[in-house]
Amino acid sequence: MEAVAHQGSRTPLEFGGPLGAAALMLLLPATVFHLLLVARSGPARLLGPPPCLPGLGALWSPQALLLWLAWLGLQVALYFLPARKVAEGLELKDKSRLQYPINGFQALVLTALLLGLGVSAGLPLGALPEMLLPLAFAVTLTAFLFSLLLYLKALVAPVSALAPGGNSGNPIYDFFMGRELNPRICFLDLKYFFELRPGLIGWVLINLALLVQEAERRGSPSLAMCLVNGFQLLYVADALWHEEAILTTMDITHDGLGFMLVFGDVAWVPFTYSLQAQFLLHHPQTLGLPMASFICFIKAIGYYIFRSANSQKNTFRKNPSDPSVAGLETISTATGRQLLVSGWWGWVRHPNYLGDIIMALAWSLTCGTSHLLPYFYVLYFTALLVHREARDEQHCLQKYGLAWAKYCRQVPYRILPCIY
């Protein structure tokens, strides 16, 4: 325990410390419920009060809890199916490397097949939107419970298994940040699983159910709804296709699994990232072909930047002599690793974030410009990535020291060329 306290005392507290963590634990679920309620209300005002607060009867439903647990069970089962590859994570403090099944895309395809079978056997997919509120409530409750179990599990974990950031000794802060770096139940890596499976695939499912309900109500789905569904399906499929790349992100290599990530993965992602489709169901928008083409063009630019930048870095990290990256300019660092200073990573320090934000804008534009609500995602996401960039900058400065400072001088802009 002494070693843990010592470790905590060296790591600066993030998110405003225990007070900030406590506030976020109230604010994040409140935001999810606010958005769910406002999206279905007539005025759909992002900044106004919700039309009416639901009673416990509207929130609590044993069927919703069962549905969520069944979904979780299905995704766990798919995780254990034979994988096309087993990847190794980065080296851990005890010099070991964990193994991860690369079968997320397969899980998405199998989920779609099972869903197709279910729908043809009479499964009422179009009824799911009516259950979003009780579903979000059940998922939030289980996120609190699950984070508590993780906190308790970490009490008996060896010091080498703890995350650098979530062991301050303050229970509220540590519960929020997560204490253990890679909590596992046998081969089931909980962080890896939660980040990519139930919430991300659940988001696509919710979108599809909203599309089906729109078609039931109006005879056919709108162009705007089809575009949102297509764009976001592409985003999720891309994430699962490139699943292995997640093993080097800060969530996996640095952050513990606590309330922030558990709630973020299973509640925040499916219920707030599907906001545009929720909005469109209740506030139909007519999208002409010229505007739709313009939005597709923006999405294509965003995706091109996002995918090329991420792939360039991943290829370079895996094999710097790969012909596609071998000609790029680099800076050597004391760790033996190199930093790219030309190509996408010589343009700005986070070209992938820029592509991601442009895609987010395309998703929101499908909902027209009459309401601010569908733009919540762009606003939140920009704030998340600016904050994430600052955190990553800290880690890189620690890791690469002078070489990182040189990189920042050579590539002065963080996300938006000439501006930020």
Ligand SMILES: NC(=O)C1=CN([C@@H]2O[C@H](COP(=O)(O)OP(=O)(O)OC[C@H]3O[C@@H](n4cnc5c(N)ncnc54)[C@H](OP(=O)(O)O)[C@@H]3O)[C@@H](O)[C@H]2O)C=CC1
């Ligand atoms: N939809 C969503 O809600 C979210 C999406 N994302 C997306 O996830 C993706 C991954 O994001 P994230 O993990 O935050 O960050 P990055 O993919 O940008 O990874 C940052 C890491 O890349 C390496 N790196 C940085 N600069 C260079 C360089 N010049 N040359 C070589 N390596 C470099 C460093 O790690 P090292 O040197 O150790 O390899 C650094 O820590 C992004 O596309 C982002 O937009 C992220 C968060 C939320």
Ligand SMILES: CC(C)CCC[C@@H](C)[C@H]1CC=C2C3=C(CC[C@@]21C)[C@@]1(C)CC[C@H](O)C(C)(C)[C@@H]1CC3
């Ligand atoms: C609830 C809080 C506001 C913060 C929660 C943050 C989480 C929602 C995000 C932290 C990092 C994420 C990533 C993705 C989804 C959102 C969370 C979990 C990601 C899986 C989305 C798809 C991308 O292609 C990716 C690169 C695989 C993303 C990885 C990070």
